[in-house]
């Protein structure tokens with residue numbers, strides 16, 4: 368009897384943990400970070416260092432250093448890469464609104480430790 372109750376409790380806790388981790392992104396308050404998690408983190412990582420299973424080893428997926436292949440580290444050029452994508456490597460994000468793009472690039476600047 369006691370074991371059954373303990374098991375039920377453990378199952379409940381595990382279920383709750385799963386639900387909480389699934390909702391983690393929902394509790395992020397910064398809109399730029401939310402957009403980053405939604406659109407970019409899968410490939411560039413939460414911290415933009417590119418250490419994701421998919422792109423580990425591609426130095427250009429690391430957006431925190433100062434080695435760039437296509438983008439120069441200015442807003443206009445970063446924006447162009449995001450809008451156009453990188454052939455065969457990165458999808459284009461041409462549906463983002465002006466505001467969303469600004470929030471995303473602000474967030475990237477913050478991750479890079481830049482002031483904006």
Ligand code: HEC
Nearest residue numbers: 406407410427428434435436437438448449453456457460
């Ligand atoms: C499907 C994976 C994927 C997604 C999603 C993705 N990227 Fe990329 N991105 C890459 C890869 C891979 C590269 C490096 C391409 C190369 O080798 O030149 C890259 C390159 C870049 C570059 C240029 C880096 C350079 O060295 O010039 C920028 C800027 C960039 N991504 C920003 C973003 C932003 C912002 C988002 C979200 C809106 C995003 N990416 C979403 C895979 C992705």
